[in-house]
Amino acid sequence: DVQLVESGGGLVQPGGSLRLSCVASGLTFSRYWMSWVRQAPGKGLEWVANIKQDGSEKYHVESVKGRFTISRDNAKNTLFLQMNSLRVEDAAVYYCGRSALAYALDIWGQGTMVTVSS
Amino acid sequence: EIVLTQSPGSLSLSPGETATLSCRASQSVSSIYLAWYQQKPGQAPRLLIYGASSRATGIPDRFSGSGSGTDFTLTISRLEPEDFAVYYCQQRGSSFGQGTKLEIK
Numbered sequence: 497d498v499q500l501v502e503s504g505g506g507l508v509q510p511g512g513s514l515r516l517s518c519v520a521s522g523l524t525f526s527r528y529w530m531s532w533v534r535q536a537p538g539k540g541l542e543w544v545a546n547i548k549q550d551g552s553e554k555y556h557v558e559s560v561k562g563r564f565t566i567s568r569d570n571a572k573n574t575l576f577l578q579m580n581s582l583r584v585e586d587a588a589v590y591y592c593g594r595s596a597l598a599y600a601l602d603i604w605g606q607g608t609m610v611t612v613s614s
Numbered sequence: 615e616i617v618l619t620q621s622p623g624s625l626s627l628s629p630g631e632t633a634t635l636s637c638r639a640s641q642s643v644s645s646i647y648l649a650w651y652q653q654k655p656g657q658a659p660r661l662l663i664y665g666a667s668s669r670a671t672g673i674p675d676r677f678s679g680s681g682s683g684t685d686f687t688l689t690i691s692r693l694e695p696e697d698f699a700v701y702y703c704q705q706r707g708s709s710f711g712q713g714t715k716l717e718i719k
Binding site: 529540541542546555557581591595598599604605606607 | 708711
């Protein structure tokens, strides 16, 4: 089965850091662009970042630039999101996704919850 | 940055009817890069349409996409009870529209 499994979410204080992971199985991870998308409680989807197959290109939404960094380890089939200087407004469910069809996300993980509160 | 605006914000229809959802871009988007997703409460989104009009694997032909340039449409024919959900458009794997909630009338 093709599967993406996120982990690393939790409760953190404003200004703190978290590192999210997304492990892929059942697919050739290194062949695909990968993305992080978040969803605040009761809100819509927000694209956060994506990364090229070899990690040579990375893009982040303006609101997280300088604070979040997407990366990947193709040897371990794992996608990461390093989140620093977290803000209350970063609280959300974070999903990872595979871009296989003209950047469309055809495979999604189940999400990991990030709560930012003092 | 390309902004996607979806309309209507919510839509109330009965099973068997046809839903027409709109996604308008602030500047021209290549059709190749326009996708539609369905999301149900507590679930991850599911890809419905990519390349503006191609159905993803396993998506019934009741779902169809069309459009070009700045105006795109998702049409759901013969609504089934399981179709009532929130729908999002996305361009080039980045920005999403704000969503359209399809509710049972």
